[in-house]
Amino acid sequence: MTRSPILSVRDAARHYQSGETVIRALDGVSFDVFPGELVGIVGPSGSGKSTMLLIAGLLELPTGGCVAFEGEIVSRPGGSIAGLRDFRRRKIGFVFQKANLIPFLTAAENVALVLQIDDVPAAAARLHAERLLAALGLGERLDNRPARLSGGEQQRVAIARALANDPPLLLADEPTAALDSVRGRQVMELFRTIADVRQAGIVVVTHDNRSLDLFDRLVEFSDGRIVAVTDNRPAARPASRPGAA
Amino acid sequence: MNLAMKDIGSNLSRFLLTLVGVGFLITAAIGMVGLYRGIISDALLIIDNIGADLWVVQGGHAGPFAESSAISPTMDRRVDGVAGVAGARRFVQSSQQFEFEGRDVRASVTGLDFPEDVGGWLRVVRGRHLASAHFEAIADVSLGLALGDEIRLGRDDYAIVGITRGMVDAQGDGLLFVTVNDAMTIASRRNSEEILLARNGMAETADAASASNAGRIAAVVVGLDPAADPERVRAVIGRWGDVDVLSRDDQHALLLDQRLWRLRIQILAFTGVLLVVMAIVISLIIYTMTLEKLHQIAMLKLIGARNSVIVSMIVQQAAMIGLGGFAVGLGFAEAIFPLFPRKVAILPGDLFSLVLAVVVISGVASSFGIARAMKVRAQEVLA
Numbered sequence: 001m002t003r004s005p006i007l008s009v010r011d012a013a014r015h016y017q018s019g020e021t022v023i024r025a026l027d028g029v030s031f032d033v034f035p036g037e038l039v040g041i042v043g044p045s046g047s048g049k050s051t052m053l054l055i056a057g058l059l060e061l062p063t064g065g066c067v068a069f070e071g072e073i074v075s076r077p078g079g080s081i082a083g084l085r086d087f088r089r090r091k092i093g094f095v096f097q098k099a100n101l102i103p104f105l106t107a108a109e110n111v112a113l114v115l116q117i118d119d120v121p122a123a124a125a126r127l128h129a130e131r132l133l134a135a136l137g138l139g140e141r142l143d144n145r146p147a148r149l150s151g152g153e154q155q156r157v158a159i160a161r162a163l164a165n166d167p168p169l170l171l172a173d174e175p176t177a178a179l180d181s182v183r184g185r186q187v188m189e190l191f192r193t194i195a196d197v198r199q200a201g202i203v204v205v206t207h208d209n210r211s212l213d214l215f216d217r218l219v220e221f222s223d224g225r226i227v228a229v230t231d232n233r234p235a236a237r238p239a240s241r242p243g244a245a
Numbered sequence: 246m247n248l249a250m251k252d253i254g255s256n257l258s259r260f261l262l263t264l265v266g267v268g269f270l271i272t273a274a275i276g277m278v279g280l281y282r283g284i285i286s287d288a289l290l291i292i293d294n295i296g297a298d299l300w301v302v303q304g305g306h307a308g309p310f311a312e313s314s315a316i317s318p319t320m321d322r323r324v325d326g327v328a329g330v331a332g333a334r335r336f337v338q339s340s341q342q343f344e345f346e347g348r349d350v351r352a353s354v355t356g357l358d359f360p361e362d363v364g365g366w367l368r369v370v371r372g373r374h375l376a377s378a379h380f381e382a383i384a385d386v387s388l389g390l391a392l393g394d395e396i397r398l399g400r401d402d403y404a405i406v407g408i409t410r411g412m413v414d415a416q417g418d419g420l421l422f423v424t425v426n427d428a429m430t431i432a433s434r435r436n437s438e439e440i441l442l443a444r445n446g447m448a449e450t451a452d453a454a455s456a457s458n459a460g461r462i463a464a465v466v467v468g469l470d471p472a473a474d475p476e477r478v479r480a481v482i483g484r485w486g487d488v489d490v491l492s493r494d495d496q497h498a499l500l501l502d503q504r505l506w507r508l509r510i511q512i513l514a515f516t517g518v519l520l521v522v523m524a525i526v527i528s529l530i531i532y533t534m535t536l537e538k539l540h541q542i543a544m545l546k547l548i549g550a551r552n553s554v555i556v557s558m559i560v561q562q563a564a565m566i567g568l569g570g571f572a573v574g575l576g577f578a579e580a581i582f583p584l585f586p587r588k589v590a591i592l593p594g595d596l597f598s599l600v601l602a603v604v605v606i607s608g609v610a611s612s613f614g615i616a617r618a619m620k621v622r623a624q625e626v627l628a
Binding site for chain 1: 246251254255540544547548551554622623
């Protein structure tokens, strides 16, 4: 069975000029993410993981290569990040190490905000947010502000927010780093479920070795390049090829 | 979802405290402008209300408000005979200090040319106008006198028969109205020793100036026929030589542009400084509020919020601080300025100008905040 990738990163490069030196934060990376796939990105600090996430998430433009969404190229050198904001809102959900919730909004409002920004009426947005949070086990915490939630609860609210628009792609940067092992595992299991049930493609940058068994694929970065790809699935989808994970 | 209101609601006490702070600044600005207006209003009170088209004063003097003036007490009859003059009244005013119930009271004793003028133009809030040629007085409420009180001025007792409100002179002393004849008597009061010395031809040892002005009036208040040419009347009286004629506009100019000029400039300068301080403080508050939210603004950009969502949040908060602060400031002003010893005149036109200034300040401040917010990049969430 061959399916089209949601996200395709092709020969993506991000080079910075620092005086006379060129820093190659990302150096010719190619990468696909398919619907329902949970992909882990691992590697030492400074290996280019987060840079890859910024480029894949349309938060930075590559200095070389391109990023395609569902077959359409949306980001390439010289493009406009500002012009991608609407696209990002509809297509990508983000989860970070810190939940980054808006502190003056309740859990439900944080989630509903994403929908309201997308012109969903307030009542419908609120209802959807409540259902989403209830599904993530936060039905009793709807009207609590972030300061009244535990780290794990905050992270689940952040995941609910990322899912609010039902985006086909979820990008997470060290989402379990601030959590203990039990809660970290719970969050990773949540990602696994979301990938399976919603058929969203999920990319997680992680240092947490305890949950690596949940990933479909592990892509290892070093010095801005992909150095290894490990396929955990019994039957791999598209075959790995040099430069394309 | 109104992000501005949500943000304010999450820390309401801080917002209210900010409003009170901004409000006090605006109260001070309203107060300075109001004090300026009040001083002008007080200074022009008699000129604008006594019903004078022309003032006949001592020759070579710009009296009776900007300079002293002393003319013959019968000058009103000479003026009355000039064609075009509808009425002429004598005017006397002198500052007096007297004791009442163990306290010193300072008043500006002003003569009404009874019976032509019984004080119908006064703002009597209690009691009545003058009904007797002697020993009745109408006092401003600021003097702390009540109806029926008896005060001693010179060698005579005067009964308070009426109370006015908001009638003070340019120095802020309350006006005390008596008949012109009484006012002249009060102004020329001398103690027994002075009288004795004067009788013995030794007036120069006493207060010579006071003695020379005794029995004289300060000015004649002239009302013109509607059809009269003021300039012609003025020219006729001016040709007498011993007096000068000033119009109402001349009196305005003398008071505002000469006598009160330094005070006005001083108050306006203070008002200017205060407005600058107000602008800086309000701008800083609004800008700081935006800076505190840069992380949230980056998050909003990350989740795809349009710039209009962010701009609206900043502008709404700036408006709430500016206009809310103005409302609080006006409330304070209305509550506390009536208790001040000098009149603080809060005029609708001045309030409109101030609210406009606050809107402009808030607008400029929020534009700085917006400019900063627009520079925030979504990826700063990761910082």
